[in-house]
Amino acid sequence: xxxxxxxRSRPEDLERHYPVLLPSRLFAFxxxxxxxxxxxxxxxxxxxxxxxxxxxxxxxxxxxxxQLYYIGARSSSIxxxxxxxxxxxxxxxxxxxxxxxxxxxxxxxxxxxSLIRELGPVLTAIMITARAGSAITAExxxxxxxxxxxxxxxxxxxxxxxxxxxxxxxxxISFPLLTALFDLIGIFGGYISGVVLLGVNAGTYFYxxxxxxxIKDITDGLIxxxxxxxxxxxxxxxxxxxxxxxTDSHGAKAVGLSTxxxxxxxxxxxxxxxxxxxxxxx
Amino acid sequence: xDIPLIEFKDVTKRFGPLTVLxxxxxxxxxxxxxxxxxxxxxxxxxxxxxxxxxxxxxxGDIFFRGKAYAEMSRAEKAACLSQMSYMFQDNALFDSxxxxxxxxxxxxxxxxxxxxxIDRRVMARIExxxxxxxxxxxxxxxxxxxxxxxxxxxxxxxxxxxVLFDEPTTGQDPVRKNAILSMVAEYQKKLGFTxxxxxHAIPDVYFISNRILALYDHRIVFQGTPQELEDxxxxxxxxxxxxxxxxxxxxxxxxxxxxxxxRYHAELRRRALQExxxxxxxxxxxxxxxxxxxxxxxxxxxxxxxxxxIDKHFxxxxxxxTRLDINEFATVLPYSDLAEAEAIxxxxxxxxxxxxxxxxxACRREASLPExxxxxxxxxxxxxxxxxxxxxxxxxARSRQKEIARLLCDAQGLDS
Numbered sequence: 234x235x236x237x238x239x240x241r242s243r244p245e246d247l248e249r250h251y252p253v254l255l256p257s258r259l260f261a262f263x264x265x266x267x268x269x270x271x272x273x274x275x276x277x278x279x280x281x282x283x284x285x286x287x288x289x290x291x292x293x294x295x296x297x298x299x300q301l302y303y304i305g306a307r308s309s310s311i312x313x314x315x316x317x318x319x320x321x322x323x324x325x326x327x328x329x330x331x332x333x334x335x336x337x338x339x340x341x342x343x344x345x346x347s348l349i350r351e352l353g354p355v356l357t358a359i360m361i362t363a364r365a366g367s368a369i370t371a372e373x374x375x376x377x378x379x380x381x382x383x384x385x386x387x388x389x390x391x392x393x394x395x396x397x398x399x400x401x402x403x404x405x406i407s408f409p410l411l412t413a414l415f416d417l418i419g420i421f422g423g424y425i426s427g428v429v430l431l432g433v434n435a436g437t438y439f440y441x442x443x444x445x446x447x448i449k450d451i452t453d454g455l456i457x458x459x460x461x462x463x464x465x466x467x468x469x470x471x472x473x474x475x476x477x478x479x480t481d482s483h484g485a486k487a488v489g490l491s492t493x494x495x496x497x498x499x500x501x502x503x504x505x506x507x508x509x510x511x512x513x514x515x
Numbered sequence: 516x517d518i519p520l521i522e523f524k525d526v527t528k529r530f531g532p533l534t535v536l537x538x539x540x541x542x543x544x545x546x547x548x549x550x551x552x553x554x555x556x557x558x559x560x561x562x563x564x565x566x567x568x569x570x571x572x573x574x575g576d577i578f579f580r581g582k583a584y585a586e587m588s589r590a591e592k593a594a595c596l597s598q599m600s601y602m603f604q605d606n607a608l609f610d611s612x613x614x615x616x617x618x619x620x621x622x623x624x625x626x627x628x629x630x631x632x633i634d635r636r637v638m639a640r641i642e643x644x645x646x647x648x649x650x651x652x653x654x655x656x657x658x659x660x661x662x663x664x665x666x667x668x669x670x671x672x673x674x675x676x677x678v679l680f681d682e683p684t685t686g687q688d689p690v691r692k693n694a695i696l697s698m699v700a701e702y703q704k705k706l707g708f709t710x711x712x713x714x715h716a717i718p719d720v721y722f723i724s725n726r727i728l729a730l731y732d733h734r735i736v737f738q739g740t741p742q743e744l745e746d747x748x749x750x751x752x753x754x755x756x757x758x759x760x761x762x763x764x765x766x767x768x769x770x771x772x773x774x775x776x777x778r779y780h781a782e783l784r785r786r787a788l789q790e791x792x793x794x795x796x797x798x799x800x801x802x803x804x805x806x807x808x809x810x811x812x813x814x815x816x817x818x819x820x821x822x823x824x825i826d827k828h829f830x831x832x833x834x835x836x837t838r839l840d841i842n843e844f845a846t847v848l849p850y851s852d853l854a855e856a857e858a859i860x861x862x863x864x865x866x867x868x869x870x871x872x873x874x875x876x877a878c879r880r881e882a883s884l885p886e887x888x889x890x891x892x893x894x895x896x897x898x899x900x901x902x903x904x905x906x907x908x909x910x911x912a913r914s915r916q917k918e919i920a921r922l923l924c925d926a927q928g929l930d931s
Binding site for chain 1: 564567568569593596597599600601603605607608609610620621623624625673
């Protein structure tokens with residue numbers, strides 16, 4: 234008997250009656266993922282725009298300062314540590330590469346430009362994602378599943394204004410500052426390994442840094458930091474805010490998976506955006 | 516009849532394949548206490564969340580003062596919803612904030628009140644909910660009952676016109692449970708808001724509710740007064756009311772009205788037609804004046820103690836009692852006639868004047884009593900026979916009430 238195809242037929246019923254080939258299934262899977270990706274992209278863009286506009290509402294200043302402390306000030310120590318060793322490794326590797334050509338005097342140039350143009354913004358963003366981004370997702374996710382965000386709604390407190398806007402504002406302020414800190418300490422790290430440990434002339438090192446770094450290099454690096462700030466704050470807040478909408482899990486597990494997704498997606502998007510922004514600025 | 520404050524017309528809500536509300540129709544009126552009762556998982560909280568706009572119906576309309584939410588502009592809907600506050604079933608307290616900050620949050624974020632005024636309002640609610648010792652504690656440091664009271668204080672701090680309570684007494688001990696219900700009733704009376712409550716505290720909620728809505732099998736199967744619910748004949752009563760009533764009145768031991776009726780009929784079935792019994796109705800007079808001078812909670816406590824006293828006294832001689840109304844109790848003496856009842860009541864009156872009235876006041880010893888209050892307790896009795904309806908005997912007893920005890924206090928002390 235021929236199967237009926239009324240509007241209530243479920244996909245699994247149809248699949249039972251009509252053998253579905255593997256390529257068709259693959260095509261359907263890719264289609265579903267693409268639709269989901271487009272939906273999420275649109276939703277997160279609207280989410281970002283609404284939250285950004287609410288930065289300028291009253292009563293936001295103290296909340297932004299509080300988030301600056303959590304996202305910015307409390308990340309500074311780990312940024313300093315990572316940047317110091319990044320600069321030292323960079324100085325060490327670059328020295329042995331340059332010495333083959335007798336160009337060890339260019340160490341300052343290499344370390345400074347690598348840090349200011351690329352490593353500074355990217356590594357700072359990844360470190361903040363790991364430290365503060367994951368915390369943002371987890372905190373907002375828990376607030377969502379424990380109905381604290383619904384409670385804000387019932388109290389006529391806009392959750393985007395109260396929870397998300399201060400985090401986006403604090404990220405936009407703190408990412409460039411922490412990137413500048415990373416660059417500075419990184420150059421000092423290069424000095425330690427190159428000058429103090431390997432004997433490059435200190436005057437040459439700093440002269441090369443000063444002579445090779447242009448203001449455009451610094452502004453390009455800070456533009457990247459701003460782009461990464463928007464990406465990390467949006468992705469991490471969005472994943473936490475909609476943790477309850479996940480279809481693969483619920484409750485605490487959903488918060489855990491959202492946190493993982495937020496960190497992985499942020500890191501991937503940082504690297505993708507780094508390429509796109511670099512190609513636009515170069 | 517007035518336009519309902521909130522009205523549901525054929526509201527249906529599904530979560531995936533699960534139908535939670537199926538063509539629900541209900542009306543909620545202004546300045547009343549409306550209680551939604553039903554089994555756990557019946558959809559009571561979902562219904563409440565529809566009212567406050569956290570969930571939208573799949574089908575049907577919700578009307579606010581006659582206008583559908585769906586037809587309102589965003590500003591209109593926001594204006595309606597801003598008149599409401601909500602107490603969540605799981606409290607939804609901000610766990611990174613102290614008790615004080617949790618309660619102050621809506622005032623800080625949605626009003627332009629000065630810091631001193633916010634502090635005054637928050638501390639007033641904290642004192643009323645007996646949370647003074649927990650002001651600087653975090654929710655995780657509090658017991659479940661205390662967390663509930665923080666949520667209650669937060670719901671009341673904005674002085675909203677409509678307050679929605681999602682199971683406000685869950686997890687409370689019997690004393691706290693009654694204190695919370697009394698507090699809801701007191702504030703509703705004092706502030707004049709509309710209270711919409713989901714509760715399992717049957718029959719306690721009957722005494723503070725103007726209307727009861729019964730949610731059963733995804734639909735509202737009953738809307739009416741608690742008295743009308745007593746006569747409601749539906750499977751809902753067997754499944755919900757009877758099971759919940761088993762836990763009622765832990766403190767007083769009084770029967771619920773339904774249990775009272777069942778015992779009444781059971782007693783009378785065993786009796787010959789010519790045998791008589793006595794119903795005594797006790798009332799506390801001038802309730803409004805007493806509430807004004809003592810406060811609702813103190814008054815509730817005193818009435819509860821009075822019920823306990825009556826039940827103990829008459830229970831010892833085979834009687835059984837129930838609470839008829841907020842200030843009224845009925846006792847059945849199954850094997851007595853008029854002459855005997857008169858003697859029993861005389862004994863009770865003497866005993867009550869000497870000791871009972873002091874016991875009632877002692878129930879709220881910690882409460883600060885005004886310098887002079889007046890308690891007047893009346894009692895009346897009537898004789899019934901197995902063929903007489905219970906309500907008519909109660910009415911007859913009520914009409915024959917006369918004063919049996921009066922308490923006066925002055926600067927020198929108590930004088931009863």
